[in-house]
Amino acid sequence: MIQFTGARRFQAALILSIVLLAALCILHISVGTVQLTPAQVIASLLNRPVEPYDRIIVWDLRLPRTLIALASGAMLGLSGAILQFIMRNPLAEPDMTGATSGAVLGAVLWLASASGGTGDPGVLVPWVALLGGLVAGIAIYAASGGPAGGPTRLIMTGLLISIMLRSVTSMVLVIQQQAVGSAIGWLIGSLNGRVWVHWDILWPWAAVTIPLGLMSARWANALQLGDMTVKGLGVPLGRARAWLFFVAIALTAGAVAIVGGIAFLGLIVPHIARRIVGVDARRVFPLSVVLGAALMVLADIIAQTAIHTVTLPVGAVLAIFGAPFFLYLVQRSRA
Amino acid sequence: MTHQEAHQPEKQLALEADELSLSYGGYPIVEGLSLSIEVASVTALVGPNGSGKSTVLKGLARMLPPHRGAVYLDGHVITQMPTREVAQRLAILPQGPRAPEEITVGELVEQGRYPHVGPFRMLEKRDHAAIEYALEQTQLSALRNRPLDSLSGGERQRAWIALALAQEAPLLLLDEPTTFLDVAHQLEILALIRELNRAQGMTFVLVLHDLNQAARYADRMIAMHAGRIVADGAPSEVLSERLLEDVFHVRAHIMTHPVDGTPVCLPYEAI
């Protein structure tokens, strides 16, 4: 009986979230310097006859931004959920894997070296950032002792290495000051200027990593138990943890490579998901995907509309709302 | 020695709880509990897990402020007394205490002088004398420079008791002092407690898991169940088949110990 209600609840939550997401996307597309009505947006999307100007705005400018917000939010939400499961700590978040700082450093390094150089740095930056994030994540895993390390060491190593990477990033910006302007968007996370080119890089990555993450839910469930219990169940403890960690890194690095160092989303979303559907990863993961997407889109809507003529970086909005939420979370958690 | 308040001259009370209500982590554990501890007695608090015995001990030691009722130490409300003054009259040894890795026995026991010397005053002759005394009573004088973690479980627990003794407090509360020790060390600690009570007149309140140990080494047993006192008296009165059934959910046979005549319970079936 209880299970039945749980499944029902999950389905309801999932459907509602998807509907919410769709609505937010429409809203997101309609928001901007040229305000469109949802009707116009939907019409453009469905290729109904509209003002040609409207179509261009929707298809060339707004839609890519919305899609990128959606995908990156989904990836970060899932990454956060995975990390909270394998770290056995509800306060874990993607930033702590070093993938974020590594990706940001990669982006900054590239911008610093390419600024003033030839070629379009905008296209290559995501690849370098991706590489940076992956390398950082792998380094952290190795430095924390690999499979023998365990969650606690992983967290501590991650935190320490993140500090190091941030120092190096600041250093790079000291040396190459011209890069600062373009780097800011990467440091805090922004959707400005994200167009179809970026989506082309993001969507294959998302299409691979998100399903991988979703499939690993059963292992994530097992890892919630003590080490010995896990082994006793026949789950390859070290490998399972490593696999999930790498999937989380891949998700994070991919998202950050396109939108920059977003914080707090990976922390908040899994919490909300868990509140709604409980502690089963097979439910938390998919819900985190949808909620993550929704939250990112919502944050970007706020980023564009909060202050009249200025678009805030979406990372700033997430930080402003994320931090108090986080503090509230810590307050509520029990020993 | 039976606990018969009505028939004996009024004994001095070391500690008294009056309509005490305690919560832990937001959950109410104990409501309206009253008890009094006489000077120079050894009292054992027993009960199943979750009965609230550790909570009561913490409440008695002012670790947990009550949301109703009060605890009186030597007649004063304990939560209104300056905490250092309380520490000079009452010492507590919590469950499974931990110390930094390389600390020596002497360094540990020295900390027990804090209630008297405070954060800054240098140790004087009487402080060193108190430390010596504590080490002697626990027979650790020869081990004073050994690192704590090189000692056996029993010796380590003795060191913690020495810490409490260095406080020169006449009242000592211990939370499951024997739970993690080998059997020999358990008896060692309990014998030490009984000796200190007999020779120095110290008052002890112990939370004990083992009913037979409680029956053997304590003058008085208080059995708790779901936050309430369900039995209070001499071990021979308290330890009954009825109690074991109602509170501990086991069927047991009660007999007297062939060696020293203390009550012993032999559980044989879970209910």
Add this chain to the structure above:
Amino acid sequence: MSSQLRSPDAPAITSPAPARGRRLWAVTCASAAGILIIGILDLVIGTPRLSPQELWLIVSGGGPGIARVIVLQLRLPRFVLGVLAGAMLALSGALLQGSLRNPLAGPELLGVSAGATVVVAAITILHLSVLLVLIPWLALAGGVIAGIAIILFMRQRHDSTTLLLTGAAMSALLNAAVIVLISYGSQADISLLFLFLVGSLANRTWMDVQLVLPWAIVCIPLALSFSRLLNIMQLGDDVARGLGLSLERQRVFLLLLASALVAAVVAVCGPISFVALLVPQLVRRMLRTSDARMVLPSSALAGALLLTAADLLARQLFAPQELPVGIFTALIGGPALIALLRGTHYRTRDTV
């Protein structure tokens, strides 16, 4: 005596006490000597390079004008600042690690550094006209607010990991604030700020020393006097309270003190990372004790030594190009700390 207590099964081995005393002496002398040597090197090395005789000449009052200025107005204050900052940072780490009983409690991981940094960053970028003398006070306020928030929220949970993650999140928030601030600044301000964010001792003068000195004079002895309290805190919350310690109050005070030590340094040099975290760990390992009466003063000395040595390296390694010392402490201190902690066995709930 009726009870038979078991007699000790082995004869008392050589007590660690004299050995510890010897180690303390060794560490103290080595640190002091090291600081002296680094000091001399600091004054001599650079452009222009001086010979010992020239140095002696300058110290005793004479010497060519330019060299004199360089040594007495640039190199010496930089060295002195390094000594003070190193000592203060190390003590701050030692205080936090002791009071929170956590080897990774450090101002940079608890958000204290970030708190102080964001205040100084705001003052810099927004060109707030604040009296120079007040800046450390404002930085202190920032650091303390961040730290107290952490402590308040830690009331329920007591495990290390949560503490660190909370601090990390707090730092993330404050760092985001810094970045937002940056986006409002002018190009010149921004480059200045990033240099500040890495942490540097470059171009610091006697004015900067003057700013830090009163904080050092008050806070360092105050920190050292808390040795006994720190020792008792090591015994666990319950035992500490049982001994009559007002634990919450002491913790808050220690946090304040640790923040003060950090704030003054951040106000002048920026957030120099890992000194506070690493030095007390190293010292505890070398002395093989957690006794604060030994660890605190040794940490101060070792911190002074390490920071000035790092600064000398930073100055000279790629001469004539100078690196900020913060990059050194980050790149060397980080891996050192990770390596150091590799040996630690983590008592987590799962390993039973």
